[in-house]
Amino acid sequence: MESDGLRRFIKNFSFDQCKRGSQGFNRILIQLFGLLGHGKSSFINTCIYVWEDGEFQNWAKAWGTDGGKTTERIPYKITENITLVDNRGCNKLEDRESGEIFAQLGNLLPLGKDVGMKPGFDLIERITKAEKEVRSSDFIIPVFVSSVQKTNTEEEKGTLRTILHTAQKLTGVFPIVVLTYKTSGSLTEKEALFRDIGIERIFSFENYTTEDHMKTRGKHEGVLNFLCEVIKEVQFRVEHPRDPLKEIQERKQFVLNFIHESAKREEQRKLENKRALDKALLEKKLKQEEEMRQRRRAIEEREQEMKIKRQEEELARARELQNARQEQELRDLEEMLKEKKNKKRFGFFKAKK
Numbered sequence: 001m002e003s004d005g006l007r008r009f010i011k012n013f014s015f016d017q018c019k020r021g022s023q024g025f026n027r028i029l030i031q032l033f034g035l036l037g038h039g040k041s042s043f044i045n046t047c048i049y050v051w052e053d054g055e056f057q058n059w060a061k062a063w064g065t066d067g068g069k070t071t072e073r074i075p076y077k078i079t080e081n082i083t084l085v086d087n088r089g090c091n092k093l094e095d096r097e098s099g100e101i102f103a104q105l106g107n108l109l110p111l112g113k114d115v116g117m118k119p120g121f122d123l124i125e126r127i128t129k130a131e132k133e134v135r136s137s138d139f140i141i142p143v144f145v146s147s148v149q150k151t152n153t154e155e156e157k158g159t160l161r162t163i164l165h166t167a168q169k170l171t172g173v174f175p176i177v178v179l180t181y182k183t184s185g186s187l188t189e190k191e192a193l194f195r196d197i198g199i200e201r202i203f204s205f206e207n208y209t210t211e212d213h214m215k216t217r218g219k220h221e222g223v224l225n226f227l228c229e230v231i232k233e234v235q236f237r238v239e240h241p242r243d244p245l246k247e248i249q250e251r252k253q254f255v256l257n258f259i260h261e262s263a264k265r266e267e268q269r270k271l272e273n274k275r276a277l278d279k280a281l282l283e284k285k286l287k288q289e290e291e292m293r294q295r296r297r298a299i300e301e302r303e304q305e306m307k308i309k310r311q312e313e314e315l316a317r318a319r320e321l322q323n324a325r326q327e328q329e330l331r332d333l334e335e336m337l338k339e340k341k342n343k344k345r346f347g348f349f350k351a352k353k
Contacts, residue, residue, distance in 0.1 A: 003217075006228055009231065010051075010082070010224065025137055025242070032084065034145040039062075039180030040060075042180065046223060047226075049208050049213065056213035062207075071114050072115060083138075088115040098163060103127055103255050105140070105171065106251035107140055108134060139244075141234065144167070144175045147181045147184075148183075148185035149185050157193060165198075175199065176199075177194045177202045179194075182205060205219065
């Protein structure tokens with residue numbers, strides 16, 4: 001389908017024209033989510049630039065490759081029936097921040113308001129307060145945005161799999177993946193990573209930017225095909241009976257259960273960390289005590305060795321003194337015998353005279 005045909009397909013989409021009618025839906029909410037600085041805002045700029053086909057602007061306030069400036073759920077209207085949402089990104093794919101991701105992804109937090117990124121009961125309270133502000137008539141399409149520039153560790157790959165599969169359970173739709181900065185890394189490896197996870201629809205882009213927004217057919221048709229794919233997914237899903245009010249309540253319960261389970265895991269993690277710390281402290285204490293005992297034993301052994309050495313030296317001196325006395329006594333005895341002998345000899349000569 002040529003660009004004009006793609007545009008007509010996107011522009012003319014309406015839930016009322018679906019096989020079963022609107023069933024209570026009136027807007028597709030394309031929910032962009034992912035890590036900070038992976039190009040969500042730049043992708044929104046690209047989509048708006050392609051759709052409006054006018055002058056480029058930094059509509060989503062993208063800030064280059066570092067990114068991470070979005071702190072709200074900001075909606076960007078594409079057509080009367082399609083809206084892109086720039087959700088706040090997270091620092092890490094972990095339980096502590098996943099609750100916030102899923103609360104946004106499930107459309108349980110209001111659009112256009114700051115997202116606090118505070119887990120636990122604070123998040124539950126914000127979800128409860130937002131009940132009257134969120135719309136059940138939004139049909140959610142999750143879109144995970146990932147930069148080809150960024151590499152993933154084995155641990156991150158496992159966590160990524162969990163996040164995407166949980167997003168599917170939450171929304172009923174397996175996320176579409178958008179890869180940004182496609183020429184700044186190994187696109188093949190990144191695509192293989194997501195296909196291994198089970199992702200069926202992957203789109204790769206080199207976003208239009210303030211510095212480089214020369215229009216190309218490839219980029220334009222890529223964005224239009226992406227939007228068409230979103231619409232086709234929605235049309236496929238609404239061929240079956242749907243109940244928007246029931247679905248948003250189910251999403252809410254799903255996220256609340258997730259927060260509760262995350263809190264339990266966090267408490268368990270803290271408990272295990274405390275046990276590990278206590279064990280480490282105990283081992284350190286026992287090691288220090290053993291080292292003290294060894295030092296005391298070494299000191300006692302040295303003292304004993306010195307005592308024995310002193311005793312041996314004293315015994316040796318005593319022997320030397322004894323030997324010296326005995327030798328002196330022998331010399332004295334010899335002298336005495338010699339004198340006696342001399343006296344007898346002298347007396348003998350005197351008597352003979």
